[in-house]
Amino acid sequence: MLSAFPAKMPDVPPNTSFAGELCGVWIDDDGRAHLSVATADGGRKEQVETFRPFAWLGDAAMVGGVAGVEVETLKGEGTFRWLAHAPERAAFEEFVREVPEGAVIDWIRPLENQYLLQTRRRLYDKLIFPQLRRCQLDIETGHAAGGGFSDARNAADRVLAVGLQFGARPRLLVLEEETDTAEKRLLLELNDVLEAEDPDVIEGHNIFKFDLDYLRLRCKHHRVPCAWGRFGQKAVFRNSRLKVAERWIDFPRCDLPGRAVVDTYLLVQLYDIAAREMLAYGLKDVAIHLGITDETEDGRTTIEGSRIHEVFRTDRARFLAYLADDLRETRGVADLLLPTYFEQVKTFPLLLQEATLRGTANKIDLLFLDEYYHARQSCPQLSTEVAPFEGGYTRSFQEGVFRNVLHFDVASLYPSLLLAIGRNPRSDTLGVFIPLLTRLRDYRLNCKQLARTAPTEDLRAEYQARQASFKILINSFYGYLGFSGARFGDGDLAAEVTLRGRELLQALIDEFAKNDCIILEADTDGIYLSSAEHFAAPEKLLAEVSIILPPGIELEFDGSYAAMFCYKAKNYALYDGRKIILRGSALRSRGIEPYLKKLTDRLIRHLLGAEAASPLALLEDYRRRIEARAVDITEIAKSEVLGQNPETYEQFVAGGGKPRRASAEVALRLNPRPRMGDRVTYYITAKAKGQTSDWQRARAVSGYDPDRASYDPAYYTKKLDDWLERYGPFLGTLPPKPQGELFAGA
DNA sequence: GCGTGGTCAATACCT
DNA sequence: ACAGGTATTGACCACGCG
Numbered sequence A: 001m002l003s004a005f006p007a008k009m010p011d012v013p014p015n016t017s018f019a020g021e022l023c024g025v026w027i028d029d030d031g032r033a034h035l036s037v038a039t040a041d042g043g044r045k046e047q048v049e050t051f052r053p054f055a056w057l058g059d060a061a062m063v064g065g066v067a068g069v070e071v072e073t074l075k076g077e078g079t080f081r082w083l084a085h086a087p088e089r090a091a092f093e094e095f096v097r098e099v100p101e102g103a104v105i106d107w108i109r110p111l112e113n114q115y116l117l118q119t120r121r122r123l124y125d126k127l128i129f130p131q132l133r134r135c136q137l138d139i140e141t142g143h144a145a146g147g148g149f150s151d152a153r154n155a156a157d158r159v160l161a162v163g164l165q166f167g168a169r170p171r172l173l174v175l176e177e178e179t180d181t182a183e184k185r186l187l188l189e190l191n192d193v194l195e196a197e198d199p200d201v202i203e204g205h206n207i208f209k210f211d212l213d214y215l216r217l218r219c220k221h222h223r224v225p226c227a228w229g230r231f232g233q234k235a236v237f238r239n240s241r242l243k244v245a246e247r248w249i250d251f252p253r254c255d256l257p258g259r260a261v262v263d264t265y266l267l268v269q270l271y272d273i274a275a276r277e278m279l280a281y282g283l284k285d286v287a288i289h290l291g292i293t294d295e296t297e298d299g300r301t302t303i304e305g306s307r308i309h310e311v312f313r314t315d316r317a318r319f320l321a322y323l324a325d326d327l328r329e330t331r332g333v334a335d336l337l338l339p340t341y342f343e344q345v346k347t348f349p350l351l352l353q354e355a356t357l358r359g360t361a362n363k364i365d366l367l368f369l370d371e372y373y374h375a376r377q378s379c380p381q382l383s384t385e386v387a388p389f390e391g392g393y394t395r396s397f398q399e400g401v402f403r404n405v406l407h408f409d410v411a412s413l414y415p416s417l418l419l420a421i422g423r424n425p426r427s428d429t430l431g432v433f434i435p436l437l438t439r440l441r442d443y444r445l446n447c448k449q450l451a452r453t454a455p456t457e458d459l460r461a462e463y464q465a466r467q468a469s470f471k472i473l474i475n476s477f478y479g480y481l482g483f484s485g486a487r488f489g490d491g492d493l494a495a496e497v498t499l500r501g502r503e504l505l506q507a508l509i510d511e512f513a514k515n516d517c518i519i520l521e522a523d524t525d526g527i528y529l530s531s532a533e534h535f536a537a538p539e540k541l542l543a544e545v546s547i548i549l550p551p552g553i554e555l556e557f558d559g560s561y562a563a564m565f566c567y568k569a570k571n572y573a574l575y576d577g578r579k580i581i582l583r584g585s586a587l588r589s590r591g592i593e594p595y596l597k598k599l600t601d602r603l604i605r606h607l608l609g610a611e612a613a614s615p616l617a618l619l620e621d622y623r624r625r626i627e628a629r630a631v632d633i634t635e636i637a638k639s640e641v642l643g644q645n646p647e648t649y650e651q652f653v654a655g656g657g658k659p660r661r662a663s664a665e666v667a668l669r670l671n672p673r674p675r676m677g678d679r680v681t682y683y684i685t686a687k688a689k690g691q692t693s694d695w696q697r698a699r700a701v702s703g704y705d706p707d708r709a710s711y712d713p714a715y716y717t718k719k720l721d722d723w724l725e726r727y728g729p730f731l732g733t734l735p736p737k738p739q740g741e742l743f744a745g746a
Numbered sequence B: 001g002c003g004t005g006g007t008c009a010a011t012a013c014c015t
Numbered sequence C: 001a002c003a004g005g006t007a008t009t010g011a012c013c014a015c016g017c018g
Helices: A089-097 A111-119 A180-197 A207-222 A264-275 A283-289 A305-314 A316-337 A339-345 A352-357 A360-375 A413-421 A433-453 A457-482 A491-514 A538-546 A594-607 A615-627 A646-654 A662-669 A713-731
Strands: A022-027 A033-038 A044-049 A054-057 A070-073 A082-085 A134-142 A158-166 A169-174 A201-204 A236-244 A247-255 A260-263 A394-396 A400-410 A518-523 A526-530 A555-568 A571-575 A580-583 A638-641 A679-684 A698-700
Touching: A022 A111, A054 A089, A111 A360, A134 A207, A134 A305, A134 A316, A158 A180, A158 A207, A158 A305, A158 A316, A169 A180, A169 A316, A180 A207, A201 A207, A201 A316, A207 A247, A207 A260, A207 A264, A236 A264, A247 A260, A247 A264, A260 A264, A260 A352, A264 A283, A264 A316, A264 A352, A283 A316, A305 A316, A316 A339, A339 A352, A339 A457, A360 A433, A360 A457, A394 A555, A400 A413, A400 A491, A400 A518, A400 A538, A413 A433, A413 A457, A413 A491, A433 A457, A457 A491, A491 A518, A491 A526, A491 A538, A518 A555, A526 A555, A538 A555, A555 A594, A580 A594, A594 A615, A594 A713, A615 A713, A646 A662, A662 A679, A662 A698
Parallel strands: A134 A201, A201 A260
Antiparallel strands: A022 A033, A033 A044, A054 A082, A070 A082, A134 A158, A158 A169, A236 A247, A394 A518, A400 A526, A400 A555, A518 A526, A555 A571, A571 A580, A638 A679, A679 A698
């Protein structure tokens, strides 16, 4: 039976003795596993083990083959019915190479993950986050020509300093003189310091796209090896991409044998998927947003990018303070965002760097494969076709302003429904899915408890990170089922979950309505309603409605609000007497022109009773100032994130591609050209002959020329008219819109 | 050449 | 390379009109 099942879980509570804990893995060319293992004093030592790489086979024709490779037949009727183990790496690679055309084979990559899965070991298993050996890295670079952006490909541009920080201890390596010899010495010194300090993880902000790539090019120039890995190993580079919400980020990935590279720039963007609060992801902006650096006081030393080289020469103390502040902020960001991934690695058979760069489906697949491998059970095919299926129930019931608002939601709706249905995915012949989900949920609840009651602050933080990390994992089980790339996906099961969810929400809506509540808005697992009668006693209403719930499903009271502005589905504003909460792209989109955003904010504060002043005065003020061209260009400019690289768009246009896009046209004119994922801010100039559409009239805000290419007042006052047409009716003081005529403003 | 009404794709949100 | 659902915007096209 499943002796090692359920899946590997980190110890509760974390052990205080950490000697022997695994802190790094690297599989060498011979297939031996080099391990970095914690010592009693918090140091690291190397151990070497043998390791037998393995692959799953889907074809009996492959059985036989390479000398020394052992093939076993697995239980069950899955696509991958044979398991091959090679004695070492060369045999493994030969075996993989010899696979006949059309035969099915699959193996876990990289081999380090395979090692963790095979041995059932996990990185940092009993360690807590403060015991991780961390290093922050940030470089400052100079530009020979002065002023412009430093480019590692220019022989004369160079690294001025490499800032490192180990714990609270900065170690700033500085160029001794501005010569090639000195730069080469600096790069060699970096190698020495990393070897001596031997960190588990190297953290940096935009470290892939900038610092490590720059260092790589300078090392190449000086013929210095990028020996930043453990066991004397060199860095390995390759181009990679990461999906963040609806867009892709390209970056030159860097892997260090035995260590993890963590880019806080990527972590911040992953974090902001849910929060969607940040307008910029630069280190300084992020540090202020996350409360690492104080915005109001002299929180940190700042030097304008183009002046760094100059300050390096003229004011060394200030240059070093700037570098030290960058390191401090980077550490602060990672303090907040890295623990989630640190916790994941204790559960999933994968490296810390992989945990930050891989998608959820891939991680869940690894949990399945862990069980199937050790049970010697055959595995299903790589991916499944999933027919489109219906999602959650969403509806806006009312428009306008309402008072005495209550919010209820179903606790963990989809995971609860999965457990209530209790069915494993079709291809899960071993029956891993539901027991795993059950165990993960119980484990998370345990951690949640310990996050409150553990004896030390470090431990409480540890459990908090752990429970948050498991929450994300648990919630992604439903999405996994509907994902066509999931090995154990099951679209029918996913569809049943959403069907049951829609039925449940509808039943709750009916029950609330029966209790004389005015339903305002419902979305997937939550309901906003207005009720003067129940406003003071929401728990009583909760109890009355909860009687209709099936076992295992729990409704929660989530908050009360003095007023709610209901606009459209998934678009509303709440006021609890202290702060305004905005939801929906119409009300909080980051791309919207700031002047329109300010008007909408004022409108909402006014409608919800947070501010007496009507937005109409502000609107007329804008109208006057726009016509006089007295409004700052940044107030009326629109922002958009590029969905493709300018070159790709250029080819698309050259091939007669349509439609053209203002943001992409602006990107083509910018120097340096922005990349996919960068934010472009632009405004619209006046109409001219043959220049009527936005994309022909759009110009970048950077380099705004008020004399030769001023903004078009008519374009922006028209937007005021449109705004008034849309939101004016909510103010209730305006005359009704005349049929067939333009509304107001004229 | 200009405005109108419709479709479609892209973007940015929500749970 | 977790899921589906909604709002908004602008390009584009067909069309009617003068």
